[in-house]
Amino acid sequence: xxxxxxxxxxxxxxxxxxxxxxxxxxxxxxxxxxxxxxxxxxxxxxxxxxxxxxxxxxxxxxxxxxxxxxxxxxxxxxxxxxxxxxxxxxxxxxxxxxxxxxxxxxxxxxxxxxxxxxxxxxxxxxxxxxxxxxxxxxxxxxxxxxxxxxxxxxxxxxxxxxxxxxxxxxxxxxxxxxxxxxxxxxxxxxxxxxxxxxxxxxxx
Numbered sequence: 351x352x353x354x355x356x357x358x359x360x361x362x363x364x365x366x367x368x369x370x371x372x373x374x375x376x377x378x379x380x381x382x383x384x385x386x387x388x389x390x391x392x393x394x395x396x397x398x399x400x401x402x403x404x405x406x407x408x409x410x411x412x413x414x415x416x417x418x419x420x421x422x423x424x425x426x427x428x429x430x431x432x433x434x435x436x437x438x439x440x441x442x443x444x445x446x447x448x449x450x451x452x453x454x455x456x457x458x459x460x461x462x463x464x465x466x467x468x469x470x471x472x473x474x475x476x477x478x479x480x481x482x483x484x485x486x487x488x489x490x491x492x493x494x495x496x497x498x499x500x501x502x503x504x505x506x507x508x509x510x511x512x513x514x515x516x517x518x519x520x521x522x523x524x525x526x527x528x529x530x531x532x533x534x535x536x537x538x539x540x541x542x543x544x545x546x547x548x549x550x551x552x553x554x
Contacts, residue, residue, distance in 0.1 A: 359413050359414050359417050360413075362420075362421065363413065363416075363417050363420065365424075366417070366420035366421060366424050368424075369420045369423050369424060369431065369432060369433050370420075370432065370433060370434070371407055371432035371433055371434035371444065380403060380404060380405050380430075381404050381451035381452070382405045382406075382407055382445075382449055382450050382451055383397070383404055383405070383406050383407070383450070383451060383452040383453075383454065384406075384407045384408070384409065384445070384450045384452070384453050384454070384483075385406070385407070385408045385409070385453075385454040385456065386409050386438050386441075386453060386454070386455055386458070386471060387409065387410060387411075387455070387456065387457075387458055387459075388408035388409065388410045388416065388419050388433070389410065389415060389419065389456075389533065389534055390415060390418045390419055390422065390534055391408065391416075391418060391419025391420070391422045391423060391433075392422070392532070392533060392534050393454070393456055393531055393532070393533040393534075394406050394408040394419065394423075394431055394454075395419070395422050395423050395426055395428060395431065396531045397531055398423070398426075398428045398430050398431040399426065399428065400531070401430075402429075402430055403430075404430065405430050405431075405432075406430060406431040406432070407431070407432050407433075407434065407445075407450075408431065408432070408433050408434070409433075409434045409435075409436050409438065409441070410433070410434075410435060411435070411436070411437055412435075413435050416435050420433050438471055438476055438479070439475075439476070439479065441479050441480075441483055442479055442482055442483060445483040446483070447482055447483060448483070448484070448485045448486075449483055449485075450480075450483045450484050450485065450488060451484075451485055451488045452488055452489055452490070452491065453480055453484065453488075453489075453490045453491070454490075454491050454492075455471055455472070455490060455491070455492040455493075455494075455503075456492075456493050456533045456535070456536070457493060457494055457495065457533060457535040457536065458470070458471040458472075458492075458494065458499070459471075460494065460496040460498065460499035461499075462498075467502065470499060470502060470503075472492070472499075472502060472506050472507060473506065474506055474509075474510055477506060477510045477511070477512070478510070481510075481511055481553060484553050485553075487552060487553060488552070488553050489515075489550055489551060489552045489553065490507070490512065490549075490550075490553075491548075491549070491550050491551075492547075492548070492549050492551070493521065493533070493536065493546055493547065494546070494547050495535075495539050495544050495545070495546060495547070496547075497519065500519070500547035500549070503549065504517060504549060507549075507551045511553060511554055512551040512552060512553055512554065513551065513552045513554050514549055514550075514551045515550050515551065516548070516549065516550040517547075517549040517550070518547065518548050518549075519545060519547050520545045520546070520547075521545075521546040521547070521548040522540065522545070522546060526548055526550070
């Protein structure tokens, strides 16, 4: 379903301009962790609170959504998070080679139909973009409720220069749960007793 443009979004973003990302918009002497598809910002803001010495950047395509994340960061007076309205295919226009130390892919659109698989954020096209902006040894952390998308991601990461170090089809079984921060989607899925798939892949 297409989201209708909300009123006053541009004014609300203007009121949060200090939280807009710009090139070299975060301190280069600290690691930069990037979330692609930040939604309303619960995940990125909690991480920014928990790790004040790390810089966080969050990307979201929909301005009516990202403005809520920006307002959340502003309400918490966070100093180490920036937001960017952009498509993942254009990340190389905003981040320098080797600038990113970690990428989070949380509950990305699984694009269920086979002819849509090239739109998945772990398709080879996107992995090549990530490899340019990631530092050697940086990692991608992925969570999803969709097993088909998860298996697709494991396969493509393994074939395109990443070593899948940790993976599980049931995050809440406990092995990799320590330090986990929930997204808005994740909270709903957990309440419905749905299993969450998780992986940690390192750029080799």
